[in-house]
């Protein structure tokens with residue numbers, strides 16, 4: 001492809017008012033409908049052209065080959081900066097790199113292996129909590145948030161040092177609730193201080209979350225028992241260029257990042273999976289059969305997890321339909337070529353994972369829940385970047401292996417003895433609040449099997 005790249009176009013005009021209303025109500029509605037059938041779409045809102053890509057080859061070209069031409073940009077800074085500062089998810093350039101290197105070893109397969117018993121124990125607590133409420137009705141989203149939160153604080157923060165779990169969960173929701181407003185105000189270039197509904201509550205939530213973590217760090221700096229967890233890694237981290245260590249604020253940025261990115265996403269993936277299984281009894285039966293044969297009817301143990309391949313396929317397929325992180329955003333730091341077009345410095349690019357995973361050029365019957373799409377053979381036949389729930393390139397999710405392992409453990413432990421049935425006749429619509437939440441709580445009838 002040596003010809004001169006073309007300037008962006010043709011461009012779909014989207015009325016600013018329409019875009020703002022969609023962003024505030026549900027940013028998923030601001031995704032141009034044509035990106036579900038076209039590989040690339042240019043859309044103009046409030047004067048600026050945004051590039052939308054939902055094509056595996058272009059995703060590879062942008063997020064992998066041209067990763068150095070892309071920064072997280074103003075959208076991410078506005079939405080997540082107040083909570084996550086410049087931690088691993090939000091930082092760019094060399095500040096991002098040394099943070100990623102500092103924690104990488106915690107996510108290598110051998111380290112993850114050691115965490116499996118803790119994941120199973122947390123899943124057993126969740127199962128017991130559910131059984132205590134049987135027969136009854138539970139909010140499975142809420143139950144899964146508690147479960148994955150327990151897992152993240154047990155595995156990464158040696159138990160969490162008495163953090164108030166309920167208040168943390170409410171605070172994260174309070175913070176994410178008005179996120180549509182931060183996107184909308186970003187589109188019209190409003191200043192950061194501009195008031196919007198829910199802002200005061202969101203800022204109070206951040207204050208509570210950050211101060212709770214600052215206390216944990218102060219306690220760890222004072223010393224005491226030797227521990228080997230994420231906090232010890234952050235305390236020991238040293239920038240190879242400047243040799244400096246992390247300030248308390250930078251430590252809080254990263255703990256906030258791991259606590260939020262590390263539990264909300266997996267919890268949502270699990271909640272959607274339980275809902276889908278309840279609506280597809282023949283698939284649920286296959287999962288139950290696999291769990292029974294792998295465990296021989298005994299309690300789930302670490303060595304069962306890698307053998308539960310169909311259960312993993314089910315979770316993957318649920319994340320195709322409901323990717324917990326459904327849109328990736330980047331800003332061009334320099335001009336670069338994407339396909340036949342020239343993307344200019346400053347252009348904002350979106351990778352709508354939600355649309356890529358339901359794209360008519362990639363998936364047959366995209367709306368149908370079919371875990372067979374993730375069999376080894378079917379996966380081999382597809383482009384690697386047709387399915388990217390964890391992103392792609394150097395900024396790919398550091399916790400993908402962690403998430404898959406915990407999701408399979410939670411599904412297996414719970415499904416083995418607990419039956420869950422969705423109360424609502426139709427599945428709820430997904431609502432994007434940075435992550436992809438159900439519009440109405442996923443209420444499920446619970447009973448012992």
Ligand code: HEM
Pocket residue numbers: 088089090100257258261262263265266269323324325328329388389390391392394395396397398399400402403
């Ligand atoms: C099903 C669960 C999860 C999903 C769907 C998910 C999805 C993602 C995606 C799409 C990104 C890339 C964002 C971008 O390119 O802008 C990301 C990054 C990240 N995720 Fe996850 N994630 C999950 C679980 C986890 C877990 C369990 C952890 C930690 C224990 C974690 C920590 C992070 C961090 C720290 C980053 C930033 C990495 C970097 O920029 O270097 N995530 N995640």
